[in-house]
Amino acid sequence: MPHAPVRPGPASAKAPVRLLRLLLVGAGGRGSVYASHAASTGRAQVVAVAEPDRRRADEARQVHPDAAFFDDWRELAERAPEADAVIIATLDPDHVEPAARFAELGYHILLEKPMATNEGGTRAIAAAVERANVMLSVCHVLRYTPYTAGVKEIVDSGRLGDIVSIEHLEPVGWWHQAHSYVRGNWRREDLAVPMLLAKSCHDLDWISYIIDRPVRQVSSFGSLMHFRPENRPVAAADNCLDCPVEPDCPYSAKRLYLGCLGDPGLERWPLGAVTDARTPEGVEQALREGPYGRCVYACDNDVVDHQVVNLEYEGGATASFTMTAFTPLAQRKTRIFGTRGYLDGDGVRVTVTDFVTGQEETLVLGLEGPDAGSGHGGGDERLVDAFLDALTTGDPTHILSDPATSLESHMVAWAAERSRRSGTVQTLVR
Numbered sequence: 001m002p003h004a005p006v007r008p009g010p011a012s013a014k015a016p017v018r019l020l021r022l023l024l025v026g027a028g029g030r031g032s033v034y035a036s037h038a039a040s041t042g043r044a045q046v047v048a049v050a051e052p053d054r055r056r057a058d059e060a061r062q063v064h065p066d067a068a069f070f071d072d073w074r075e076l077a078e079r080a081p082e083a084d085a086v087i088i089a090t091l092d093p094d095h096v097e098p099a100a101r102f103a104e105l106g107y108h109i110l111l112e113k114p115m116a117t118n119e120g121g122t123r124a125i126a127a128a129v130e131r132a133n134v135m136l137s138v139c140h141v142l143r144y145t146p147y148t149a150g151v152k153e154i155v156d157s158g159r160l161g162d163i164v165s166i167e168h169l170e171p172v173g174w175w176h177q178a179h180s181y182v183r184g185n186w187r188r189e190d191l192a193v194p195m196l197l198a199k200s201c202h203d204l205d206w207i208s209y210i211i212d213r214p215v216r217q218v219s220s221f222g223s224l225m226h227f228r229p230e231n232r233p234v235a236a237a238d239n240c241l242d243c244p245v246e247p248d249c250p251y252s253a254k255r256l257y258l259g260c261l262g263d264p265g266l267e268r269w270p271l272g273a274v275t276d277a278r279t280p281e282g283v284e285q286a287l288r289e290g291p292y293g294r295c296v297y298a299c300d301n302d303v304v305d306h307q308v309v310n311l312e313y314e315g316g317a318t319a320s321f322t323m324t325a326f327t328p329l330a331q332r333k334t335r336i337f338g339t340r341g342y343l344d345g346d347g348v349r350v351t352v353t354d355f356v357t358g359q360e361e362t363l364v365l366g367l368e369g370p371d372a373g374s375g376h377g378g379g380d381e382r383l384v385d386a387f388l389d390a391l392t393t394g395d396p397t398h399i400l401s402d403p404a405t406s407l408e409s410h411m412v413a414w415a416a417e418r419s420r421r422s423g424t425v426q427t428l429v430r
Contacts, residue, residue: 031089141379147366160338173329205409222307232297
């Protein structure tokens, strides 16, 4: 049976520091980042890993050589090793069953977003952790960045007055859209979730965190407008390696992935999702044989490439959120409109305008790096640090979104999807 988990409550000042023991379910890109950072702190060790993919399991074994390895999470759950918590970072459709089972076994949970691929699954996870009285940290990494902490401090100080409205933009990036949401794992809703859940549940959660009020009404518009067969150039081939128009195509797989060679960061991601090869010949073979060489106008994708969401909060404040593929890959852009001041931020810097004095002040709050490959501007590490703090002290307030808060942000996203599909304004009922 697992080690008796640390329950929420005050920590003893005299309690000895104990090395935390973690399980890892899913050793892909996200799970390996969280687990590796936890181990690198010296505060925790990964004692068991469940990963069916041989290559990923071998990579995890290099980082966690003392861990036990399992091909399936069910085998791991059946063994129920002594541990404090489990990191669950499987593919999106495979979150609910392991989360519910490991909660039942008494493990605290760090769960990659989105919680589940449907509303029922999301509610089931929230109910399971409540029944088991275990802590749940959903990986809303944007809450944990230094930038967010700085913006939140400005808003909560009253410097902007009452918040009246927010404009928030997620610039997905033209090549990132092609990589992940046209050719990649999140291209189809039946394989993952709607784009708003896959990419932007971070953002809806972030806006609510800043406004700090519940959402009352939601409307949304968006579609798959560009990456469609009818927009395919007349001479285009099915694969970029054979295509006569490839040199002039913004979404050239050949240009993108061969261009990653020689750059360790880009070789890790996005190239690491395509192939282990680090030679032109190896990359071209992967593009020839796998999904990432396909013409973006000849894929089986169905998720939207642009979407807007309008939100009304309790008390009357409003927010507008835009997600679009047709940008450089960059930090989120945010404007916050208050009764006493205005904030314009780019994910690293903010400029605050004071309505009394008319003065502007520019502050550097955050770190560079808008994406998973760069750690989400410090959010990945701080998320894990906060989870370890919660495990060590038994105090769940180290986790910046409790199960009810995480559930609410997902419900907002599902309401937005209902609105987009039906052309109606959705009212959230609690």
